[in-house]
Amino acid sequence: MDTDIITTDTSGKFDFAAHLVTRDAYTARFTKTEEIATNGISTYDIVRVQRHLLGIEPFESPYEYLAADVDRSSSVSIADIIHLRKLVLSIESSLPTFQPWLFINGNYTFSNQINPFVEAYSGNATSFPITAQGVIPPISVIAIKVGDLDFNAK
Numbered sequence: 001m002d003t004d005i006i007t008t009d010t011s012g013k014f015d016f017a018a019h020l021v022t023r024d025a026y027t028a029r030f031t032k033t034e035e036i037a038t039n040g041i042s043t044y045d046i047v048r049v050q051r052h053l054l055g056i057e058p059f060e061s062p063y064e065y066l067a068a069d070v071d072r073s074s075s076v077s078i079a080d081i082i083h084l085r086k087l088v089l090s091i092e093s094s095l096p097t098f099q100p101w102l103f104i105n106g107n108y109t110f111s112n113q114i115n116p117f118v119e120a121y122s123g124n125a126t127s128f129p130i131t132a133q134g135v136i137p138p139i140s141v142i143a144i145k146v147g148d149l150d151f152n153a154k
Contacts, residue, residue: 030103030141037094038087040145040153046084048149049076062116063144063151066102070095070147074117084147097146106140 049068051057053076059065068076070083086092094100110116145153 028139030101030143032101032143037100040148040151041084041087043088045147045149046081046088049081049084052076053078053081059114062110062113063104063142064149065114065116066104067144067146067149067151069117070097072097072099087147095147100146102144102146104142104144106142 048057048064052059052064052068059068059076065076068080070080073079083092083095087095110119112118144151
């Protein structure tokens with residue numbers, strides 16, 4: 001299996017048609033290099049996780065659960081708050097995950113909106129199959145910065 005890595009321009013746009021051979025099958029995978037670990041992460045995010053855990057303001061989307069699970073334990077717990085606090089207070093320079101950004105297929109529907117962990121990293125959730133047959137339809141991607149509960153990371 002040949003693997004070519006082609007990156008986007010600085011705006012994040014990519015012209016598939018210029019790089020694909022008609023009638024071949026492709027899978028797009030997304031990554032983002034994070035230069036500043038605190039990008040999008042603040043005390044607001046810590047408070048948001050606390051309010052969820054206390055039952056005061058439960059999360060409403062699977063994306064909030066995925067963003068809050070900073071230690072990738074497939075659950076949201078006090079440990080996630082501790083990791084966020086250490087990062088915000090500059091006690092640690094990064095979160096304990098090897099992947100600071102998650103990319104979810106925008107057309108994917110989670111079967112369990114309040115427990116997306118089982119399915120979030122398998123199958124259709126992160127798969128972007130492309131068949132180069134004439135016009136290539138746009139791909140909808142939801143990018144989630146781990147630890148960023150108000151989704152304001154750049």
